[in-house]
Amino acid sequence: MTGLRAKQKADRNRRILQAATDLFREVGYDSARIEDIAERAEVSVGTFYNYYQNKGDILVAAVSMEVEEVLAAGKTIVDSPPDTVGEALKALIGQYYDHSLVYLSKEMWRTAMAISIQQPESPFSKRYTELDGRLCDQVSTLITKLQLRGAVMPGIDAVAAGQMFFNNLNMMFIEFVKNETMTLDTLKEIVARQNRPLATLISSPKIQ
Amino acid sequence: MTGLRAKQKADRNRRILQAATDLFREVGYDSARIEDIAERAEVSVGTFYNYYQNKGDILVAAVSMEVEEVLAAGKTIVDSPPDTVGEALKALIGQYYDHSLVYLSKEMWRTAMAISIQQPESPFSKRYTELDGRLCDQVSTLITKLQLRGAVMPGIDAVAAGQMFFNNLNMMFIEFVKNETMTLDTLKEIVARQNRPLATLISSPKIQ
DNA sequence: CAAAAAGATTGAATGAGTTCAGTTTTTAAG
């Protein structure tokens, strides 16, 4: 009961994911052929499909790993956030956006998002959607925390406000990856302006 | 200079779009083959590609027609909106959402959205993005109008608030089409809750 | 009206993702 089979499986899975990620970065998603990914991973095309339902699945898997990192980065902000709503949001959103292009190109993001919308039932799309939910929760948690601290007025629905901030930053991130010329700075400016009304209005008068 | 060529072109274009729309509704996007669309439209496969760059383009064209209707429906609300922010938003968003599934299935929406994200440079994707922008403007216009009327406090950035409402309703619509079991009523409830903080806080004290 | 040029159509060929029947490897049973 050594679990040779389990070991081989884990190893092949790792090799396939690595080969795909490398190739996507080198030649882009569209130009990376399954045959090439399989060859690099030293498996057959058929085996590839034993591990991933389709080509998109493996990209979504790669993106999911990146989102995990973004979540971890966000956690440091949520654990000890700046004092004001404006500053806290700026820090968290900046963290998200800055991490987004470290490993992935805009093209990879576009493709991954497209897949997660188009095939919402595939296992990795579900995973991506779940991670999105955790990001949303993170923003809500931030607002809730600020409320407990007194930076956000009592009586405000902190969860609803957090979801709105998240949906806004997420939608604008989609605009960002759709537009090859938009810079991270421009994105941050636009989102900051959009957030300002809500951020200001929910803040406790003394602190804003 | 009768323009026989122009007439034939317009006619073929109409036939192709109609055939594709019908087939998408009948069998879904994925199962509709270009060959079948071409056959119904009584043209060859090659001619299809003379009119549309790829399969996705024609779906986005169909969706664009639907969005045009949604925009027209929204205009009636923006032209004479209810008195309060909450009611006005409810009316406009309700109009949007109720019109969304008249001609298109969730699957068609998912595919269209996926394409507009993945191939942002294709002509029809640009058109879709432009329509999205007009929807966003419509929401901003609504808030601006309410501000001029005194229902929204002066000093509020009405455009920013409008964009935030729009990004929120748009993101939630994506969630809606991703989840085959979510109903329109559930969607409206969730969005209403998310909107409430901002809607309440920007409202003039007397009127809310 | 003839004929050359421009514009469109056509469908067989191409190429990449995906499938699946047959083969090999691993595990479990005797």
Next chain:
DNA sequence: CTTAAAAACTGAACTCATTCAATCTTTTTG
């Protein structure tokens, strides 16, 4: 250790979206 059953692998074959060189139709020119 043998052998049967289960699991995983394999790559040739299949399906469509897409392309393009040849052909046909419309318009313009002389």
